[in-house]
Structures are given as structure tokens and as C-alpha cells.
Amino acid sequence: MSIQKTIDAPPLRARIKFLTPYGASKQLVVLLHSYRASAETLGSVSDLVRQAFPDADQYVPELALETDALTDPEVLAQHHCEGINKICGAHDYDSIFFVGHSIGGLLARRIYLNALNASEQGNGASHWVDKVERIILLAGMNRGWQAGHQLSLWNLIRWRIGAVLAVLHGLTNKSPLLIMSVRRGAPFITRLRVDWIDASHAAKRAGRTFPKVVQLLGSIDDMVAPSDNIDLVSGSDFYYLDVPYSGHANVVELDAREKVRTVEGAMVEVGALRRAVLTRALAAELRELKDASYIPSDEPVPEANEAITDVVFVIHGIRDVGHWTQKIARAILSKHKTAHGAILLEPETPSYGFFPMLPFLMPWKRRQKVEWFMDQFAQAKAKFPNAKFSYVGHSHGTYLLARALQDYEFVKFKNVLFAGSVVRSGFPWKTLIDDGRIENVFNYVATSDWVVAIFPKAIELTNLQDLGSAGHDGFKALKSEQYLGYAPTQSSGERLEQTFIRGSHSAALVEENWDAIAEFVVNGTPPDIPESIRASTQANWLAITAGFAPLVWIVIAAFLVLIGSGIWRLSESDIVSTILIGIYGLLLWKVVTRL
The missing domain is CATH 3.40.50.1820 (Alpha/Beta hydrolase fold, catalytic domain)
Incomplete structure (x- = not known):
């Protein structure tokens, strides 16, 4: 007993x-x-x-x-x-x-x-x-x-409802369920x-x-x-x-x-x-x-490759399925082979799919993509247990890594390159470097990136979410008092660099810059930007407009309301006006959720 x-x-x-x-x-x-x-x-x-x-x-x-x-x-x-x-x-x-x-x-x-x-x-x-x-x-x-969708309909509904309630709980409580x-x-x-x-x-x-x-x-x-x-x-x-x-x-x-x-x-x-x-x-x-025992999956068990010394993630942004990531990954692979004489680097170019504008503005949707990325990270860690990880991110791809570094204190990366970044300009890179979690950082600031200058910039100015304007303003930790712009320098012994590049949101991704990107990822040294796209100043019109970014949002909203008001007055029939406004609303919804 x-x-x-x-x-x-x-x-x-x-x-x-x-x-x-x-x-x-x-x-x-x-x-x-x-x-x-x-x-x-x-x-x-x-x-x-x-x-x-x-x-x-x-x-x-x-x-x-x-x-x-x-x-x-x-x-x-x-x-x-x-x-x-x-x-x-x-x-x-x-x-x-x-x-x-x-x-x-x-x-x-x-x-x-x-x-x-x-x-x-x-x-x-x-x-x-x-x-x-x-x-x-x-x-x-x-x-x-x-x-x-593998779940039964009833359990899928229960899980979805529960997840929504948990998200709402998290908005009002510091401790998650x-x-x-x-x-x-x-x-x-x-x-x-x-x-x-x-x-x-x-x-x-x-x-x-x-x-x-x-x-x-x-x-x-x-x-x-x-x-x-x-x-x-x-x-x-x-x-x-x-x-x-x-x-x-x-x-x-x-x-x-x-x-x-x-x-x-x-x-x-x-x-x-x-x-x-x-x-x-x-x-x-x-x-x-x-x-x-049996393997309960159609996929084979991944074998660990202990010979690989470096892995680089190349991750795209919103409204993009990331076909270009594979091209940049091939350039990095070629550069690594030239520098080391053997292929000891493995590129990872997973895609989280097409991510429209409206979901991007929802914090819980962005966090889901962060969790997706960390699931990919864990799998890569298993396949290449001895490798150091580097990262190339564009737009929302920059947010994925920045948020992961904040929420997952065990995550470490070697060389990090951002382009069109939507991360807040005050991101604590120096702390991460001092803690040994990051080795080198390079940030491209496009001269005419109106996407970042108007939308994430407004969010950072109003402090509503954790998005920001590093693709337009640069990172504060990367600025040097010796330079008016963001010309790269190693004179101060810093491992934080950024530079202007001529163009808009995707300027750094042009083919003539692939070799420069590969150079930084492979060797950790500031890339030699091609003269044709190198810049030393930012577009004045954009710098001025960005200072009023929240007002731009208000103007856009007012303009959309004005259009809706005009549509309502197209007909004297309330029924017809209601139908027209409904169609207008559906078109707007289509734009922000599908484009």
C-alpha cells in the first residue's frame, strides 16, 4: 500500500x-x-x-x-x-x-x-x-x-477563438497566458x-x-x-x-x-x-x-551537416514573395567559395509568403511572422550545428530579426545587413554587440525611400508600435559625429556601419550591388558600394516630408473620406448610394488586405 x-x-x-x-x-x-x-x-x-x-x-x-x-x-x-x-x-x-x-x-x-x-x-x-x-x-x-487546417472544424474554431482572446488579453496584460x-x-x-x-x-x-x-x-x-x-x-x-x-x-x-x-x-x-x-x-x-519505432512523417529526418561553418538567411519584406533572395544567396555563395576555396556556407531563403499592408500594421500578425522565422532558425540550427549565422533582410525582413533579438535572448548572429529597414532608429545594436550576440552590422539608407519615411516614420514619431524609420533616418547607434551623412568608417573601431544608396525602398537590392552585399556577409567588412548607386546626401524633399509623416497619414485619410463623400452624393437614391459606398469600401479593403 x-x-x-x-x-x-x-x-x-x-x-x-x-x-x-x-x-x-x-x-x-x-x-x-x-x-x-x-x-x-x-x-x-x-x-x-x-x-x-x-x-x-x-x-x-x-x-x-x-x-x-x-x-x-x-x-x-x-x-x-x-x-x-x-x-x-x-x-x-x-x-x-x-x-x-x-x-x-x-x-x-x-x-x-x-x-x-x-x-x-x-x-x-x-x-x-x-x-x-x-x-x-x-x-x-x-x-x-x-x-x-489539419484540425477538425470544431477544434479549429476553438483554437482560433482562443488565440484571438489570448491576443486581446496580451494587449491589456504584461504577462501572456x-x-x-x-x-x-x-x-x-x-x-x-x-x-x-x-x-x-x-x-x-x-x-x-x-x-x-x-x-x-x-x-x-x-x-x-x-x-x-x-x-x-x-x-x-x-x-x-x-x-x-x-x-x-x-x-x-x-x-x-x-x-x-x-x-x-x-x-x-x-x-x-x-x-x-x-x-x-x-x-x-x-x-x-x-x-x-517509425518515422511519422512523409519527410525524411534531416541529417546534421557539421562541416558547414556559416549559414546566411536572406529574408524579404511585405508585398513580396522573395524571388530575389535566391539570387542574392547565390552571389553570397559564390563570394564565399572564392574567398575560402570550398563551399562551407549554406544559404537559407525561406519565404513567409505574401504579406499585405494591413496585416503588416497589426502587431500580432507581425509577431506570427517572427515566430515563423524562429521556427526556421531552429531547423537550420539542427541541420548545421557548428555554423555561425548571418542575415540579410529587407523591409519587414529587418523587423523579423530585430524583434527576434529582443524576444529570444539566446539568438546570435554574425554579420547583419539591413536594407529598407522598418526597425526603430534607436534599436540597441551596441548593447547586442557588447553582449556578444552580434558581430557586425551594416544598414543601407536609401535616398528616396518614401515608404519608410512616411509610414513607419509616422508610427515611430507617434510611438504607437515597435516599427520605425531606420531605412530613412538610419540607426542612432550607427551615426558618427565626424560625418554629416552615413559614410562608412572603421576609424572609431566600431562594428556598426551604414551608408546612403541612391534610390527608393528596394535600392540596395539591385543586381549591381549583389557583390557588395556578398562581401559584407562573407567577410564582415563594409561593402564597396558601386559608384553608380553610391550617394552622400538624402533627397531634400523627402527629408522635409518625413518630418510631417503623421500629417501625411491624416491627409490620406481625409482624402479617402472626401472620395467616399463624393461617391455618396453621386445618386439621390439612398439605396444606390449605399451600394456604391459598399463597393468603395470593398475596393479599399482589397487594397489593404491583398496588395
Whole structure:
């Protein structure tokens, strides 16, 4: 008969349970429940663990994962890591298993990584982290969630409504809902993926053991899309087992009495089928797990290329699908081969698709693209674990990296080149360089970039959003008092440079400038701008107009209202006028959402 007692772990919110069937146990199993659930939902899992390991202790905490939870999952993971420290400090275990359901699986991996990091730094956890043998994920959303069309219609509607409500909550609260911290591309998810990749490769290089991860996937997961459950990048060495007749939530219901007919024709309880798979995950030898495992994807598992030393992202802006990115990437690849005699650089030119004007002005839509970029970053990190990353961004592409550098403190880049930047002019480049997260920065300021000078400039002047006019005004951190313009100089020892280039918003992307861009990306030295497009001053008319950028918005709005008023007066019939105004409104909507 088990004895239940409370462990004196760091206080967070809920009571922590620790089941100790036998005081002389040499094994610990940690059970972590899912979102909007409790420790009690893992009751049948706990019973099965006791059958598989009758002498094992079980740590089954309440995780504060309610619908309205504001808890940072990083803080939550650290809290329970310290709880395990206390448990293992009082009892010397030979082996430790983790079993996590959904978000609980994410926390299990984060707890392990926190303990590993503490051990390597000599801050504790060394007495138990090397004893973690296996981490079992039940419907683990390893890539984070997203409301995709793979879901059923009802669940898609629920996820979309929930996401909208969470965004509205975030507009009025500094702390986001916990569920938003585990969406695809969010900082917590991306850091977990990147840290797992780094830790796995470090263990292989050092010849250390790394815990085996067994993922149990419900055959009919009706809550999280398959692409979110499966992360073939950071989880390329996982073992995958299929759980028949199971969805995202009921995969842990091991005592379900519903009967189904097997391939052999026998009637079997669904719970029994689930218990058989989890038992295998817990107790089977690794060779048996390997034989039973399958890759649940049509895509092959990406192989890590440790020979690649440099990766460069080339990312386009709004109202653009980025065909030019591949051309610039080829120029960079050619320059690298010429300089180093071998192809040790890999260009990455992913596209987030056509991004119209109106969504660009919505902060939550821009953040979605940032999360998309960080998902791409994590995948590139897995494919090229030894590479340094550089970046070429145009327009909204500059915003993606700047926002990522602010929100993802683990992100580092080597050489960064911006053109037509919509980042705020006061962006803290020097702090990032001092912190070792950026090596070199170069910013092109076009002489006639009216797009940035009028629209993002107005937003920066009114301080409404985090957009800005660096493509027109330049970055304050890059300006030198010795120069009236932005002529590049290395005399001050700075690694921040910018220069004027003749033309409008896309001036720096012309073909005659590709070699200069490639030179900076490959060598980190200020590019030699072709004489035909080099400039030393900005267009006077634009500099004057930009100073009144908010007024320009007002004039445009007034002009559109005036047109609408004129359309309304075209007919004496209210019905006809209403129809005409409706058509006018639809045309305007078409422009801002499709063009």
C-alpha cells in the first residue's frame, strides 16, 4: 500500500504530491500532467508505472496549468527542477524516468536541460541528471501548437477563438497566458528546441549518455496537428510509437472500457491497447523500441551537416514573395567559395509568403511572422550545428530579426545587413554587440525611400508600435559625429556601419550591388558600394516630408473620406448610394488586405 506525503519543495501555487511505495527505492518516476488537467488525470498512468516498476518512487506534482494561468513555463520548469533536487538530495536513485503528457512533456525536457546546465556550471543537479534514462512523451507538442487546417472544424474554431482572446488579453496584460508561451515559434518552444539540439550534439562529442526519448502519438490526435506533435529537427533521435484509438487528451486514459476489434478480429478494450504501448515505452529494451519505432512523417529526418561553418538567411519584406533572395544567396555563395576555396556556407531563403499592408500594421500578425522565422532558425540550427549565422533582410525582413533579438535572448548572429529597414532608429545594436550576440552590422539608407519615411516614420514619431524609420533616418547607434551623412568608417573601431544608396525602398537590392552585399556577409567588412548607386546626401524633399509623416497619414485619410463623400452624393437614391459606398469600401479593403 502506497504512502502519500508532501515534499517541502519551493512554493509556487499548488500542493505537490510524492508517492513512496517503498522507502528503499532506487528508481524515481516523474509524472507531469497536461494543460487544464491535474495530477489526478494521470491516475491510471501512475498505476501502470507501479505495475512496471513496483519499487519505484513517483513524483506527481500539480503544475498550475489552468486556462487562465500566467505562469512562465521557464519559471515552472525551474521550480520543479528544484523540487527534484530536494527529492534526489534526500534519496540516492540509480535511475530516473520522466513521463509527460502534452505540455507536461515539454516541461519534462526543459527540467532535464535546466538540471544539465546547472550540473555543467557546478550549481547542483550533478547528483541526479546523469541518472535520467528515459523521457516518455504522451502526445507531446514538441514543436508547439498552431491553429492549422489539419484540425477538425470544431477544434479549429476553438483554437482560433482562443488565440484571438489570448491576443486581446496580451494587449491589456504584461504577462501572456501560459498557453501562448507554447505556440509554435514562441521563445519557450524555440529555446527548448535549440537547447536540446546543442545538448544532444555536445553529449555525442563528449561521449556522454543522453536520455532516450520515446514519443507516444495518438492515432487520431484531435487537438494538436501532427506537424506540431512531431519535431523531426530537435527530435530526430526520438523513438516514435503509435497509440491506437487514441486522441490528444484520452491517450492517458489507460482504464477505458470501450472495446474495439483488432486486425486479428478479437474484441479488446481500448485501455488495454494503450497500456501495452506505454508499458513498452517504459520497460522495453532500446533494440525493441528501435524495431517498433517509425518515422511519422512523409519527410525524411534531416541529417546534421557539421562541416558547414556559416549559414546566411536572406529574408524579404511585405508585398513580396522573395524571388530575389535566391539570387542574392547565390552571389553570397559564390563570394564565399572564392574567398575560402570550398563551399562551407549554406544559404537559407525561406519565404513567409505574401504579406499585405494591413496585416503588416497589426502587431500580432507581425509577431506570427517572427515566430515563423524562429521556427526556421531552429531547423537550420539542427541541420548545421557548428555554423555561425548571418542575415540579410529587407523591409519587414529587418523587423523579423530585430524583434527576434529582443524576444529570444539566446539568438546570435554574425554579420547583419539591413536594407529598407522598418526597425526603430534607436534599436540597441551596441548593447547586442557588447553582449556578444552580434558581430557586425551594416544598414543601407536609401535616398528616396518614401515608404519608410512616411509610414513607419509616422508610427515611430507617434510611438504607437515597435516599427520605425531606420531605412530613412538610419540607426542612432550607427551615426558618427565626424560625418554629416552615413559614410562608412572603421576609424572609431566600431562594428556598426551604414551608408546612403541612391534610390527608393528596394535600392540596395539591385543586381549591381549583389557583390557588395556578398562581401559584407562573407567577410564582415563594409561593402564597396558601386559608384553608380553610391550617394552622400538624402533627397531634400523627402527629408522635409518625413518630418510631417503623421500629417501625411491624416491627409490620406481625409482624402479617402472626401472620395467616399463624393461617391455618396453621386445618386439621390439612398439605396444606390449605399451600394456604391459598399463597393468603395470593398475596393479599399482589397487594397489593404491583398496588395
